[in-house]
Amino acid sequence: KQEVTQIPAALSVPEGENLVLNCSFTDSAIYNLQWFRQDPGKGLTSLLLIQSSQREQTSGRLNASLDKSSGRSTLYIAASQPGDSATYLCAVISNDYKLSFGAGTTVTVRA
């Protein structure tokens, strides 16, 4: 069974600092990995999707890397802003089509 772990569980940084969020998974047989953002009590907003054959994806201030062989992905957010405060979720789709989520990293960016 795929296990997805996100470290740290919570992170508080001053505005302007770069954020580094980690995701690890136990089974490297995945189709893709997706990073989401979730605001309190709200739905999930997709940030980046990385296919298993890719090493990274970029969108604006966001960059996500994937090392499938070691079972790791990292989400980098450059020059953080208070509006980046949210919970960030990592999810993998395994070869059995199951989607598995990590518990998330809750980010607070202090103005």
Added chain:
Amino acid sequence: EAQVTQNPRYLITVTGKKLTVTCSQNMNHEYMSWYRQDPGLGLRQIYYSMNVEVTDKGDVPEGYKVSRKEKRNFPLILESPSPNQTSLYFCASSPGTGFHGQYFGPGTRLTVT
């Protein structure tokens, strides 16, 4: 606008009263699924469907039913809700299995008293 819709968004009900949460997508996606989100447990998959008339259990299917009679709709049915089914529920869809990202609905907050 491409979207996944869920209804109702909020529901308070009593133990044992059957309910249905609807999910509909307008993107002609083949893959649809239901999740529940609970504090400390994260998002867990309840059921998924790879196409019309094809459904399969996720990690926490007990107490739930689903059906996929049409491609666009994937209702979640609670035949006899219990308080431990109080949760935030999300429906999601995807163009196909594996190689595409998931699109999530806005969520349904269910309280069973």
